[in-house]
Amino acid sequence: MENFIYYNPTKIEFGKEKEKKIGKFIKDSGLKKVLLVYGSERIKSNGLFDVVTNSLNENNIEYIAFGGVISNPILSTVQEAIKIAKKENVEAILSVGGGSVLDSSKTIAVGTLYDGDVWDFFGGKKAIEKALPIFDIITLAATGSEMNGYAVVTNEITKHKDSIWSPHVYPKVSIINPELQKSVSKDYLVYSAADIIAHCIEGYFTAKIQPTYMSRQVENIIKTVMETTEILLKNPEDYSARGDFAWAATNALNGTTTVGTSGVSFPNHMIEHSLSALYNVPHGAGLSVVMPAWMKWYYKKNEAQFIRFAKELFGKNSALEGIEALENWFNKIGTPTKLKQFSLGVENFKDIVENLSFQEEYSKEDLEEILKNAI
Template sequence: MDHFTYYNPTKVEFGVGKESLIGQHLAEARVKKVLLCYGSDRIKRDGLFDVVTKSLAEKNIQFVLCGGIVSNPVISKVREAISLARLHQVDAILSVGGGSVLDSAKAIAAGVPYAGDVWDLFIGKASIDSALPVFDILTLAATGSEMNSGAVITNEDTKEKFAIQSPLTFPKVSIVNPALMKTVSRDYLVYSAADIIAHAIEGYFTAVDQPRFHSRLVEAIINTVIENTEILLVNPDNYAARAEFAWASTQALNGLIYSGTAGYSYPNHMIEHALSALFNVPHGAGLSVVIPAWMKWYQDRNPLQFERFAQNIFGLKTAEQGIAALENWFNKIGTPTRLAQLGITEAHLPATIDIVLTNAKWFGLADIYTKDVATTILKNAL
């Protein structure tokens, strides 16, 4: 096991009705005015908006609305929200929604005190030296953003999908009520499953030093996701399954399974970011296409771990059987496994590969993911 420092300052409030506590948590942090960020009007139709605003009113906390944040959040919206936050001199950012809203909230929080363009923080032109506090109420389990400091945003002009990360962008309090997730569509449930699995396997397969304890944690997360996805597809109102799915999602990317792991990378995310940046496909749907294609190319680099995956996830023997089983499971639950299902054809590959190569430089993987390698992986997904 490699040396590590594990730091996670986020307080998680987990359970039914916890969203009504948001005013209390903001008041304890001496927040007087928040920028309330959200995506669609679903939070208003479902009654969540009323619960949240009532909780804020009870503590005399003012709010400024910033709605319309989309899946695969974009830098133009972040810039718009930063201007709004500055105009109204808010003290904090409150995200009510899924990972896209929360990632946007983190970027807004970092961008408000920064004198330049917020995209500078994503391309390494400037560092995050301060940020407004971030709070969130989660309505979709997928990204793990509720308990990490990362935020991924797409620049629509450059077709770059990059991330920021800083100790200053950890949420102060994350409220996770699985009951709020029961209206998530079938499509986004299965896309979320693929996203969680992607977070778990990146280090599991690529790490130079992967402790057995961490492999067991990863396998527990993946088995939990598989089991509870199947339950939820039959019974979306099953709270117990929602709860296990949500907590597995949080654990997949809160730093725990990567503490003590060394020499790992995020190639599946690197490749998928090209798909969602260019074609605006749902992130999880892009990942379910990329993962089997990447696994087929990568398996010979870590054969024992791929065999372990086959055995401990699917009860099979060989790496090839494990890869096929995961791809078959993606097909079974209805998340895409082929580029054509995303409307991406072989004619789109040259432009896609160009973005993958740009991403490889940003991820520090340009030596491994050359044009030939990127072509091979993407052709595996045709």
């Protein structure tokens, strides 16, 4: 067990109808004016927008609505929202949507209290010293953004997808109502499953020190995701499975799976960020392509852990059989496992590799070999 700090002050409000209390939660924090950030106009037709704004009105919380955040959210949208937040002197950001809306909201919360360009903070170039308080209603279980200090945004001009992390952008209150998540399409459900699994396996396989307790925690999350994804593909209305899936998603990236580990890196995410930034591939779909490819390339560096993975998750006895079983499971649920499913091939390798932001750990040749495994 390595030395560590664990601190996660987000309050989770989980369950049915919790979104009706959002106004009260904001009021209880002594705040009176928010920027309400959302994605597509669908939240107006499905009634969620009304539920939220009614709750805000009842609690005398003034709001400015800002819609239009897209998946793989882009910097220009965030910059536009920051301008409005500054002009309107909002005191907090309320995110209503999935991980893209919440990541944008976190970035807006930082940018509103900063005079320069918020992109300055991405990739750890500058330390974040403050942010507006963030509240959210998370409508898609996948990114875990509802209980951590990460946000990922794409600079669409430079074509770079990059991240910030700060203790200041942990949401104050996150509302997770599994019922709000049942309208997700089958495609996005399986992409989300891949995303959650990716959050877990990065640390599980790359950690130099990995307490068994943390391995079992990861295996619990992956088992839960696999069991509940299969249930939800058959019956999207299954509340219990939807709830377990959502809580597994939150736990996959709230810090509890990497406690006491050391040397964790995120190669799958880094490679995928290049796919999303260049070709606007859905994040989870990109990850289900990258993971098996990376695992086949990496497993000899930590073979015992790959054998453990094969045994615990799939009852297999070798590293390669475990990787194959995961790839087969991705195929079974219908999330992509090969680059050609995005109409990409060897001709794109150069662009993908050049876009990557961590070439000190992986050589260009390494990265091309990994990508070859996804042909």
